[in-house]
Amino acid sequence: MSILVNQNTKLLVQGITGRDGSFHAGKMKAYGTNVVAGVSPGKGGSAVDGIPVFNTVEQAVHATGANTSIIFVPAHLAADAILEASEAGIELVIAISEGVPTLDMVKVMPYLTKRGTKLIGPNCPGLISPDAALVGILPGNIFLKGNVGLMSRSGTLTYEMVYQLTSNGIGQSTCVGIGGDPVAGLYYLELLQMFQDDPETKAIVLIGEIGGDAEERAAQYIQDHVTKPVVAFIAGQSAPPGKRMGHAGAIISSGSGTAEEKIKAFERVGVKVAKIPSEIPDLIKQVMS
């Protein structure tokens, strides 16, 4: 097994006729993901890369049985697209769109909870269960099927870490990019529990960054609920306070949210923290042996 996406994933692409949507729909399909439909209001009845396009998510779900949706629409339309997917009964929504207003996400959350819809993102690279399903913009060729579960607030840093793992012959069960926004869907705690419950996952890599206290809470959760070994890396150890380091959520405000505090929190509960990315494979080998 793996978590969240696998051979049973039937993927719908919202915003499939846009530049990014059409490009990545093709890439995901080429990887082997079961892409069953696309949605683009006003373009229903057409096709992209052989994938049928519908006007509404409801029509697409009705016609194809799609259970997962990935969203590529412009940021100011993203909240509405997430709601549309949830209303139509989609179980898992992955929002790639970057720059979504925070209050839009705050307003969306209660509805998703009520409907039981899982959300990843926004402003995230998506996720992959190697050799089963790629749902996102990650470069599929660097991943290797295996037993390490990985979660990260960053995109390219995830690729860097995966590249290190794969070049050392360490494969992955599922890799999830949770995104860099302050208000986002599934986060460390939910994913830690899913990896803990997944028989295929033997060890977990958590890649965090400055801002907020999600890493500190993850450390506490690991101590209380996770028996599988976890290793971590925190980006932003040299970031100046008060500056937003690219990601909306990556900011040290008034001395809190620093890398130092997060590293301490992990070390306190016995989670090994890599000082530089290239230490990750060795740490994983240590905890898995």
Place this chain on the structure above:
Amino acid sequence: MKIHEYQAKEIFSRYRIPVTNEIVCYTVAEAVAAAEKLGLPVVVKAQVLVGGRGKAGGVKLARTAEEVPEMAGKILGMDIKGYTVEKILIAQGVKFSSEFYVGLTIDRNSKSVIFMASSEGGVEIEEVAKENPDAIHKFVIDPDLGMTPFLARKIAFALFSDFNLVKQGADMFQKLYRIFMDTDSSLVEINPLVITEDGKLLALDGKMNFDDNALFRQPEVEALNEPTEDERKEIDANEKGLTYIRLDGSIGCMVNGAGLAMATLDLIKYFGGEPANFLDIGGSSNPQKVIDAMNLILSDKNVKVVMINIFGGITRCDDVARGLIIALEKLKVEIPIVVRLSGTNSKEGLEILKQANLPIVETMSQAAQKAIELCAQN
């Protein structure tokens, strides 16, 4: 995005939240006229977009007519944490009894707006949070319900025992929530909120920050933006699809992705170097971006070497290489450049770079070490 105290209080006033009588001044003469109009004593307050101005000497009480020009003169032009004071607020002095803190912000954990209230106002709330976290009451606001009258009363009862104050407070807190939602704020704060001699609540100071992602639908807010020179550079970069933050070192960095960019700066520091900037060229494959990025890095005269760290995903390494070749020809770069390309189309990218004869390394650790070595030689 941040705005000045006086601008925040102008917004408060529009929602009929009582604030101090005050006038913004750009010169000492204006300050003297303002004090005459308001009556003594007055408080002279530096208007800068950075916290801690009180400690820096940017807030002074003027009791006499002589003290007004003296203090205004001292504060105007003062440097507070790298920001020059160009305007001051002359605010009517008010006698008050207690000081409170109230504020609204986004809570990442509950994924909601939260209201924070404390009877320990006047000091920085972060200090209270560290030393006495129990003194801060937190209320999660259900986005479907908003700030209901009962919730506003509950917050007010947590601060005040006099029912007259509770009524004023509840009304004010509902207005603050409306301001937060109407303007796409990320922070709205009154600190201190005071009780005047005649038993009225008054906002003595105000602070507002906004969600940059929502500025597209808040033209009135965006019009208040006053970026500094460094921030102007950051905004220009943003318009070109780049995220740039200037730092103090001499190793210029060009990276794709915010997380990898942060990790690159960390790595340079880890090996003993000092990065000159954070620069994320984002996720597209436009060679023009590489040219713009190179231009931006080189506009910082402290830069002695450039380190390029690209992990291709959506970004294709051959596009970056092509952009780099054009940039080298156009900009006549005289300082050394270290390149690390990995991921999508890296082979093609490295092939293109061969002709430029640049030092090419395989891993980001090697890139950082090479950059530090070259930096020491220059």
